[in-house]
Each structure stands twice: as structure tokens, then as C-alpha cells.
Amino acid sequence: MIEFDNVSKLYAGDACALRNISLTIPDGELIFLAGPSGAGKSTLLKMIAGIEKPTTGRVMVNGQDVSKLQTSSLPYLRRKLGLILQDQKLLNDRSILSNVMLPLIVTGAAAQEAESRARVALEKVGMLDKANALPLTLSGGEQQRVAIARAIVNRPKIILADEPTAFLDRENANKVLSALKAFQSAGVTCLISSHDEQFLDQASRVIYLSKGQITDSWNSSIAA
Ligand SMILES: Nc1ncnc2c1ncn2[C@@H]1O[C@H](COP(=O)(O)OP(=O)(O)OP(=O)(O)O)[C@@H](O)[C@H]1O
Numbered sequence: 678m679i680e681f682d683n684v685s686k687l688y689a690g691d692a693c694a695l696r697n698i699s700l701t702i703p704d705g706e707l708i709f710l711a712g713p714s715g716a717g718k719s720t721l722l723k724m725i726a727g728i729e730k731p732t733t734g735r736v737m738v739n740g741q742d743v744s745k746l747q748t749s750s751l752p753y754l755r756r757k758l759g760l761i762l763q764d765q766k767l768l769n770d771r772s773i774l775s776n777v778m779l780p781l782i783v784t785g786a787a788a789q790e791a792e793s794r795a796r797v798a799l800e801k802v803g804m805l806d807k808a809n810a811l812p813l814t815l816s817g818g819e820q821q822r823v824a825i826a827r828a829i830v831n832r833p834k835i836i837l838a839d840e841p842t843a844f845l846d847r848e849n850a851n852k853v854l855s856a857l858k859a860f861q862s863a864g865v866t867c868l869i870s871s872h873d874e875q876f877l878d879q880a881s882r883v884i885y886l887s888k889g890q891i892t893d894s895w896n897s898s899i900a901a
């Protein structure tokens with residue numbers, strides 16, 4: 678469960694990115710975070726991963742106060758999260774397979790174990806046939822699906838995806854979204870920020886942010 682308790686975020690220069698956000702996200706939901714540019718979507722996602730800290734208020738992830746975590750404890754939190762952030766590109770000097778193995782290798786997994794789990798993750802997003810390709814030879818949609826594979830290779834219970842369908846055509850965006858929805862069906866909580874209104878009806882819940890505040894929030898009648 679993810680909980681925001683009266684969270685505000687002021688960046689240096691007094692930009693108020695989030696204002697008094699209170700929010701509870703139960704396990705296993707697929708939630709869309711909608712709202713215009715500058716609304717605070719990325720800031721909200723980064724707080725769950727402890728990348729940004731609240732100026733006031735509290736962010737709890739599975740009962741743990743993220744804002745109180747020591748820097749040294751953050752890697753343990755992040756291992757439970759699948760992060761698909763806008764500024765985390767694939768490494769272009771190595772294969773798709775090696776990119777997806779990396780999160781396991783850096784946490785000490787044996788190469789053989791890492792490779793077999795990376796192959797399973799690539800399979801889940803329909804990218805196993807490109808395992809040996811280099812990132813720059815893939816389309817944007819394919820690269821985004823590899824980024825999802827890399828995010829889920831640690832078997833996280835929560836996936837945070839910041840604009841995963843930005844710059845993709847509808848067909849590729851649908852594939853990316855289907856991959857994320859498959860994880861939700863397997864019990865993973867998915868929190869996805871998007872400008873893309875066409876996908877909102879596929880969420881179990883949509884939260885609208887505007888100027889750092891929740892302006893609207895609704896639950897879909899579609900079974901999650
Ligand atoms: N590191 C930072 N330093 C100062 N201000 C920031 C920083 N990051 C974001 N902001 C400001 O906080 C507000 C919210 O930004 P945020 O990136 O969370 O919005 P967003 O909804 O993700 O926008 P977009 O749809 O363009 O990605 C904006 O006014 C932005 O200028």
C-alpha cells in the first residue's frame with residue numbers, strides 16, 4: 678500500500694510542485710496519474726521511490742516512511758519498486774539482454790541466474806527475440822518495453838512508470854500498456870503517469886493533478 682499524508686513539495690526557487698496531497702493506493706491497482714505539464718506527476722512518482730523528499734507531510738510505502746529512510750536504505754526500497762523514469766535510458770553500448778540483467782548483476786546475482794530471469798522478463802514484454810540486439814536498433818516502443826522488462830526483472834510489487842507511452846504511436850503505446858496491465862493482473866500495483874487521455878478508461882482509477890493538487894479522482898467501473 679502507498680499512502681500520501683498531507684504531502685507538499687516546494688522546490689528551490691519556491692516552485693510548489695505538490696500541495697497537501699493525501700492519497701491511499703491499495704495493492705494491485707492500476708492507477709493513471711493525469712494532468713497537464715508541470716502538474717506534479719513526476720514529482721509524485723519520485724517521492725514514492727525516495728528520489729525526492731516531501732517538504733512537509735509523509736509518504737508511506739508498505740508501512741515504511743520513505744522520507745525518513747537513510748540514503749543507505751534507499752537501494753533496499755528501490756529493489757521492491759520497478760521504476761520506469763523518463764531520464765533512465767537504456768545503455769547503448771550493450772545488448773538488450775545485458776541491459777535487463779544489470780539490475781540483478783548489481784545486486785549480486787550470479788550471471789546464469791540473472792540471464793535466465795532477464796530472458797523471462799523479456800518474454801513477458803514480447804521482446805525475447807531481440808535479446809541480442811543493441812538498444813539503438815529498436816523502435817521507441819520496443820525500447821520502452823525493454824525498459825519495462827528491466828524494471829520488473831527484480832519482481833517488484835509496485836511499478837512506477839513516468840509517461841511510458843510518450844512519443845509512441847497508438848499501436849506501440851497499446852503494447853506498452855498491455856505489458857503493464859499484465860503485471861497488474863499478476864497482482865503488481867501499477868502507477869502510470871500519462872498525458873494520454875485515450876488510455877484513461879483502462880485504469881482502475883484515475884487521479885487528476887493540476888498545479889500540484891488533486892482536482893479529480895474516479896474509480897472505473899471496469900473490473901481491474
Ligand atoms: N528539480 C526541480 N527543481 C525545481 N523545480 C522543479 C524541479 N522538478 C520539477 N520542478 C517544478 O515542479 C513542478 C512540477 O513538476 P513535475 O515534473 O512534477 O510535473 P509533471 O506533471 O511531471 O510535468 P510533465 O507532464 O511536463 O512531465 C513544475 O512547476 C516544475 O517546474
Ligand SMILES: [Mg+2]
Pocket residue numbers: 718719720839
Ligand atoms: Mg513529468
